[in-house]
Amino acid sequence: MLRSENRLLLTTDHVVSAVEMPAGVGAEVQRYLGVRMLGGPVVVLPGRRGERWLILTESADEASQVNLIRLRARGALTHRLGTLVPLPPSRVDGGGVRWLGSVPSGRVGLPPFSAVVAALRAVTETSAF
Known part of the structure; x- marks a missing residue:
């Protein structure tokens, strides 16, 4: 992790990546994973066009x-090898970054x-791949 001014940044690497998506879809994805006992930590990014979720993988x-x-x-x-992603308590243009639910420990x-x-x-599924 790297601290820069008012941000705490996670460097994605060979252990952790992140998938960023709109909050609405992210909630469905997290629910799908949770039912299968695969849910993990989610970082909520505020934004002018709505929240986006980073699902850490x-x-x-x-x-x-x-x-x-x-x-x-x-x-x-998909944020892979070497990408910097903000973690709470970072501040971005839309406001404060936060964890979804409880703080992972x-x-x-x-x-x-x-x-x-x-x-x-x-x-x-309704969209064609």
Whole structure:
């Protein structure tokens, strides 16, 4: 982690990645994962066009380009190796970054990246891939 002015930044690496999506879709994805006991920590990013959620996952470094393109087509961005993502209590243009639910403590389980891809596909099935 890196601290910069009013931000605490997580550097994605070979252990952790993040999938960013609109909050509405993120809530459905998190619910889908939770039912399967795969839910993990979520960072809520405020914004002028609405909140976006960062679902922290196991590394996406080995993800196929096809899956990355499919996620992007659904409005999701994948933050992989070397990307900096804000963590609470960072401040961004839209306001304060926060955790969804309770603050993670100790060793936190992260869902596999592939599970987040599958969840996003499942909750947005009506769109063609």
